[in-house]
Amino acid sequence: MVVRFWSARTTEVRLPDYLRHFNDHVLAHLRAKEGFIEARVLTQSDGVVVELIVETLWASLEAIERFAGPDRESAVVAEEAVHLLTSYDHRVRHYEVKVREEHRAALSSSSKSPPQSQNSSNPDTTKTVSS
Numbered sequence: 001m002v003v004r005f006w007s008a009r010t011t012e013v014r015l016p017d018y019l020r021h022f023n024d025h026v027l028a029h030l031r032a033k034e035g036f037i038e039a040r041v042l043t044q045s046d047g048v049v050v051e052l053i054v055e056t057l058w059a060s061l062e063a064i065e066r067f068a069g070p071d072r073e074s075a076v077v078a079e080e081a082v083h084l085l086t087s088y089d090h091r092v093r094h095y096e097v098k099v100r101e102e103h104r105a106a107l108s109s110s111s112k113s114p115p116q117s118q119n120s121s122n123p124d125t126t127k128t129v130s131s
Helices: 015-031 061-068
Strands: 002-011 036-045 049-058 093-096 099-102 116-119 126-128
Touching: 002 015, 002 061, 015 036, 015 049, 049 061
Parallel strands: none
Antiparallel strands: 002 049, 002 093, 036 049, 099 116, 116 126
């Protein structure tokens, strides 16, 4: 698995519009790509300027290429999003996931699914942890 990181800046005033754009348009586009797993938008604000980090998780670099094209380090930014941002990185960074744990009980107290750990250096190794 590979994480793709992209960062941008906006204002407190424009942040809700960007998040709406992300939810309404970007997520639908990502879900349509084979190999897309999940996405997060992280923010940090000084009260005026908001830094965004968009983190997407992919099954492989090949899946990222299906999304971004052959220059997979090139940022994919829709024209509508450009107008909502004060600046953005034109290049992204990719990191291979070596350890990943998902603790489902923390996500939903009503969930009865046991947490899972995955060692991504061997993608076929998934263990279920029971208590």
